[in-house]
Amino acid sequence: MDSSGAVGAEHRRAGIRALPPNDPRQYDDLADQWWRPDGAFAMLHWLAAARARLVPPATGPGALLVDVGCGAGLLAPHLHGKGYRHVGVDLVRSALVQAAGHGVEPVVGDATAVPLADGCADVVVAGELLEHVPDLPGTVAGICRILRPGGLLVLDTLNATALSRLLAVRLAELVPGVPRGIHDPALFVDPRELIRLCARHGVRLSVRGVRPTFWRTAGWVVRTATGRSASTVDRPAPRIVPTWSTAVLYQGRGVKQS
Numbered sequence: 001m002d003s004s005g006a007v008g009a010e011h012r013r014a015g016i017r018a019l020p021p022n023d024p025r026q027y028d029d030l031a032d033q034w035w036r037p038d039g040a041f042a043m044l045h046w047l048a049a050a051r052a053r054l055v056p057p058a059t060g061p062g063a064l065l066v067d068v069g070c071g072a073g074l075l076a077p078h079l080h081g082k083g084y085r086h087v088g089v090d091l092v093r094s095a096l097v098q099a100a101g102h103g104v105e106p107v108v109g110d111a112t113a114v115p116l117a118d119g120c121a122d123v124v125v126a127g128e129l130l131e132h133v134p135d136l137p138g139t140v141a142g143i144c145r146i147l148r149p150g151g152l153l154v155l156d157t158l159n160a161t162a163l164s165r166l167l168a169v170r171l172a173e174l175v176p177g178v179p180r181g182i183h184d185p186a187l188f189v190d191p192r193e194l195i196r197l198c199a200r201h202g203v204r205l206s207v208r209g210v211r212p213t214f215w216r217t218a219g220w221v222v223r224t225a226t227g228r229s230a231s232t233v234d235r236p237a238p239r240i241v242p243t244w245s246t247a248v249l250y251q252g253r254g255v256k257q258s
């Protein structure tokens with residue numbers, strides 16, 4: 001991540017305080033962006049839709065889905081009709097307030113020490129969280145702890161590769177409107193390490209690469225770069241689809257052994 005003075009100067013011009021890369025206070029400063037489909041977190045909307053497709057309908061009444069690092073609850077609309085009680089855990093209160101407005105039960109907490117009981121969750125979701133946590137082993141332990149035996153873990157994150165750093169940080173941050181410094185590439189996650197850590201806590205994780213569809217994304221980049229943001233009704237949002245390589249973005253899915 002470029003934490004140079006140039007980034008600091010640019011943020012100051014935009015009226016955004018200069019913060020270190022991956023500082024969670026950035027989410028407070030960008031709070032008005034969460035629910036804008038063409039805003040700074042546009043790609044999180046596309047990823048939430050893809051993540052929800054990995055979550056099956058609840059098998060019984062009262063089934064609990066815990067969304068760790070839920071942000072403003074962008075997953076919520078994609079879970080409608082699936083029958084879960086949706087609890088969201090996050091460090092950032094301003095994001096949780098918005099999540100609550102979308103039907104998520106908010107819990108303030110750190111992923112390494114989720115303030116929920118062992119084995120309480122039928123599904124645990126960790127969307128675009130793991131590339132933000134300084135303590136990956138502690139976070140994986142925390143999310144696996146709250147998963148019940150037989151429960152499902154669903155996640156997506158960024159790989160710790162040079163290609164990922166190039167695309168997800170250096171090139172992405174050239175697009176106007178994409179927040180600078182939101183990622184610290186040193187925290188990106190090697191899927192082999194993630195699989196090992198999950199196995200340590202009884203979750204056999206399978207991973208697959210995903211990517212945004214090319215033409216719709218290219219259209220979105222052009223519209224964003226030229227300031228011609230269009231409604232998603234006129235211009236369907238890019239879809240996140242499976243791809244052969246996990247080198248940049250990947251999803252993980254695994255069941256906790258009984």
Ligand SMILES: C[S@@+](CC[C@H](N)C(=O)[O-])C[C@H]1O[C@@H](n2cnc3c(N)ncnc32)[C@H](O)[C@@H]1O
Nearest residue numbers: 044069070071074090091092110111127128132
């Ligand atoms: C990129 S956002 C993803 C939000 C949401 N999952 C989504 O996909 O829309 C990362 C979120 O993780 C939260 N987060 C980062 N570190 C965390 C931690 N240690 N414990 C809990 N939440 C954390 C941030 O506050 C932020 O809301």
